[in-house]
Amino acid sequence: MAVHRTKSSQRSSPEAEKLVSDAISLAASGSQVEDRFWEERLTVRLMRLLKSQNQNVIDAALDQTFRINTVAFEVLADTAETLAESLKIEHENQEWDVLLIAMPIVAHTRYQIPSGPLQTNMIEATAQALHSSIAATDARLAIVPWLYSIDQMPHSHCQTRILMEALASAAICAKEVKLELRDMSETIAVLADPRFIIAALSAPSGSPIFKWQEESPARQERGVSLIGWQTAMHEPVASMLPGCEFELLLPEAYFTNCRLADKHVRPLSIRAGVNFLESTLGILPAGLSCVVGAFGEEQADEYRISFSAKGSSEVMYGVIWPLYDRESVSSDALNDLSDDESPIKKICDALHDAGVEDVFRHAMLFDPELCDDCGAPLFPDRSGEAVHAEMPEDTPTQQPLFH
Structure with missing residues (x-):
């Protein structure tokens, strides 16, 4: 996934150098007027690379900025992630914002953590919980009918953008999600691992996507939304993950939640390993x-x-x-x-x-x-x-x- 760091052995290229230069210039900007200039330059370059599936150039630029200018790295990483996980699209003379979200389930077990196709009742329960606790009043959604392991997630900005584009029209038009899911990679069996349900949320441009963006009385704070989400989803997830203990994290933007889930599972991996050795070897x-x-x-x-x-x-x-x-x-x-x-x-x-x-x-x-x-x-x-x-x-x- 693009949340993992790249390798410094990658060769630089003119395209990567331009990305690095724009990111450094944006990081050094002292005004919003200048910010907008460099943001536009950076966005155009990144979109060109995303459309041509040129992930190597993006990775090389990220690696170089990570080593020489951490502020520029944050600028470049955030911009690349934003363009990969969100877009604007026009439908029936209305412009829509679409955001790819991840719904992490951080699980640990002594047995095996399931992954694979989501049953219809699980998709329906997820949609209902999203509408009641997470999504803004006018938001629409499309859910991928698959419970992802980390091994099966999009592994780059370019792959994430492809998934985002595939879900966008389904979210806006309330159509069935049509994706080829039969050739998913095998899930590596580990004791503690996140699982993800992925969806696209859409709303008319300028309108709230999440409940915590709305005005009162529809507004709902993140903490309240999280409690509502966990309450609504606990029973469906428990039936889907037998023999597992789990925690549901707040549905949020794709890259943010991928990092959060990966970090959240690390101490659980240690605890699960200790429990495994105790139960297996005494x-x-x-x-x-x-x-x-x-x-x-x-x-x-x-x-x-x-x-x-x-x-x-x-x-x-x-x-x-x-x-x-x-x-x-x-x-x-x-x-x-x-x-x-x-x-x-x-x-x-x-x-x-x-x-x-x-x-x-x-x-x-x-x-x-x-x-x-x-x-x-x-x-x-x-x-x-x-x-x-x-x-x-x-x-x-x-x-x-x-x-």
């Missing part, structure tokens, strides 16, 4: 030892957490804590706990909250290696080697893959 959390290391090519792209039995050097399980575009860690702060907002501090807090007391942190940056045979990620051991995580031979055979 090892209490206090009997576990964890090693945490940062992994990436030139910068930390993720942390990998190894689980071992206390007193053993054998890594038997692993969890990945990915970092996203708006998160960065300097090379001299990979294991610094002084910043409460740093990823390593959040990881250690999540481990301690799950009952793990023995946590070892590496200060080095590991290469993001995968197993040559099976493609599984390698995890750090205490000696500083990246190794394959292997459950004991007498472990029950039905296991989830690593998160």
